[in-house]
Amino acid sequence: MTAVRASHVYKVFGRNGKEVVQGLKAGKTRDELKRLGTAAVIDASFEVEKGESFVVMGLSGSGKSTLIRMINGLWAPTAGTVEVAGQDISRMSSGQLRKLRSDNIAMVFQHFALLPHRTVRENAAYALEIKQVSKTHRLERADHWLQVVGLGGWGDKYPGQLSGGMQQRVGLARALAAETDILLMDEAFSALDPLIRREMQDQLVELQSTLNKTIIFITHDLNEAMYLGDRIAVMRDGRIVQIGTAEDILTDPTDEYVASFVQDVDRTRVLTASSIMQRPTAVITDTAGPRMAIRMMEDVKTSGLLVTTRDRRLVGQISDRAAVNASREGAKDLRSVITTENVLTVRPETPMSELFAQSSSSPVPLAVVDEQDRLIGVVPRIALLNSMASVSPSTGELPITRLSDSDTGQQAEADEVVASRPTAGDPAGASAVGGASAVDYASDSAPEGVSGEGPNDIDDAGRPGAASPIGGTAPFVFTPPESAGASAFGGESPEAEPPTGPDAPAPTDEKGV
Amino acid sequence: MEFDFFNPRIPFGQWIESFIDWSTETFSLLLSLLSTVLGGLYDFFFWALSSPVYLIMIVVLAALAWLASGWKLAVFTLVGFYLIRALDQWTNSMSTLALVIVAVLIAVAISIPLGILAAKSDIVSTILKPVLDFMQSMPALAYLVPIIVIFGIGQVPGAIATIIFALPPGVRLTELAIRQVDPEVVEAGQAFGASDGHILSRIQLPLAMPTIMAGINQVIMLALSMVVLAGMAGAQGLGGAVISSISSLNIALGVEAGLAVVIIAVYLDRVTAALGNRSALERARSA
The missing domain is CATH 3.10.580.10 (CBS-domain)
Incomplete structure (x- = not known):
């Protein structure tokens, strides 16, 4: 079953978005159309199956963050459609969109995006607060998920008192507590120290084995992409240049760009028995x-x-x-x-x-x-x-x-x-x-x-x-x-x-x- | 009137004068309502501040200082306000305090929503900017005259001049405070499906609160600095005392009234600054 489907999605920033899309469809390059608007995502099509870990990988400016924000409707596509759970989200009213976000899609952010004036517990309960779950119940759920991510007993602290890795665990607990099918992770581990990052990756893999969520993970780190992703979409200059399993990309890169990208990858973590x-x-x-x-x-x-x-x-x-x-x-x-x-x-x-x-x-x-x-x-x-x-x-x-x-x-x-x-x-x-x-x-x-x-x-x-x-x-x-x-x-x-x-x-x- | 290009003269002042005449007549009902509300508010606060025995009032003010900040400010309050009474400026001081409270309440009630609007909309921000510049840099004496023409002599024109002068930093700092809130945190609210109102009240305002409080502090200090001018417009209080000391060359009165203004200024500044440090965000930071 398909959880998320994007077909021919374009996102252009600027006033003449539609014109730029026309130009791109007519075969013009992004640079030629620069004066009309900046094309952040060009003709992106992909499907993410339920329970799949789908990684979008690319360097900064490749459009991956814009792409993920079209999945939960924070950005509206200039052209093309995005379907979540079978519904075309571009046709939704802002109220329906908000409901979709709180019921179906949770998100983890690069810089954690916690509320500094609230305790860890209240932060973890934030998604439930929006769903208007009663206070005692939502704090209880928050405690449960904090426990799951290994932060049991930290509920009364403030985010500022926690290390980066712990803060991101709170971010993860907040997203998990929303109990949505889809988890969007925007460079979720990129701001962490290498060792902590590795730890978080392992934890995510472990959690995923029991939770079985649909995860869409954005990263610029190919090792991370290969480790976490069932399938990987490699983006370059707004376009998806290859979609495949880690192994496909490693052994059969579509072009020079992908090939040069995978050169340094740590094969031992990617290749399996x-x-x-x-x-x-x-x-x-x-x-x-x-x-x-x-x-x-x-x-x-x-x-x-x-x-x-x-x-x-x-x-x-x-x-x-x-x-x-x-x-x-x-x-x-x-x-x-x-x-x-x-x-x-x-x-x-x-x-x-x-x-x-x-x-x-x-x-x-x-x-x-x-x-x-x-x-x-x-x-x-x-x-x-x-x-x-x-x-x-x-x-x-x-x-x-x-x-x-x-x-x-x-x-x-x-x-x-x-x-x-x-x-x-x-x-x-x-x-x-x-x-x-x-x-x-x-x-x-x-x-x-x-x-x-x-x-x-x-x-x-x-x-x-x-x-x-x-x-x-x-x-x-x-x-x-x-x-x-x-x-x-x-x-x-x-x-x-x-x-x-x-x-x-x-x-x-x-x-x- | 013919316009001579080489010897230009634009009767801008006359236009404004006629505009004021016109609006005084057209909006007379509205203006008198405004006048009544402001006058009523002032009367209420003045009554509340001046009717208790001065010792009780000093203790109440000191208690507020203790709650907001600590015992040091409370001691300062006790000594300072006792000194005001000893300088025989008690009634004048309570009058001024009442005027400042009314002006600040209204300035804050206007400036925070305007600041929020300006933060949300670039159009509002662009329009407000020159208006605020105008309000801040126009010499207060220049707009005191039309205000006196419209509202007559007394507390009300003093309050209105004070509001106009004290409003801009409230708007500016509120706009700045909300624009400075980490966009990723706001996005987190959106991503979890929060409504705009929820994001404003639960995320943006709490996180902007320290800066907004700094703005309110500025509003209060500016309002207090306007008391002398309010005295010119016929307001009672310390301003009135300073003005009459000028006209009668009464050095003693001028110095005593001036000292009372300083004591009140320090009191209000420290109390509001301490309140700013008690926002949820600051509490979390110091935890």
């Missing part, structure tokens, strides 16, 4: 026999398999050794040898920044599961690194053994195999390498396109090395997708790398702030 996960192929159902498992490992050239139930619910993993033992003991199925050891699961929406630590402590690819625990993909460590940047040959400290092509997997979808397990080397050492590399790549991350095809770059880099079989010094085994020949390459031993603890944090978290 789902955007870098690969299709799991080294997977077997738990009803299969050990022989089947061994054959499959041979086919897909791995030394371990993830095990699911028939309805693809992840139950654990088995190693080649366990499968061979089970086969020797004549086990009918794999259930007895499944282990959950080392199997870490993440959700598709987990941001990449949170995958590093987990990945570095796990020798097996991270399993991506949905709400029902169903396996929907895997994130091998190398895919994680590769998403940050192309891996250059000079930094190749990962001893990698490429085995062979794998187009013969038992599962029809098998086109790439990613599986790994610690072998001879001690797992901690292997993890240490992974951890260290994660740090290295993350901090070196070059702003190039994110490649979805994981290991290819390594393949292209083609570092020649002695072929080393499974169980050599290689802690990882994986097969790149379009691998042609059987040219295996391995590398120096993991010990060459200074060991960094497996819990080495991914430092990229702070980057975008």
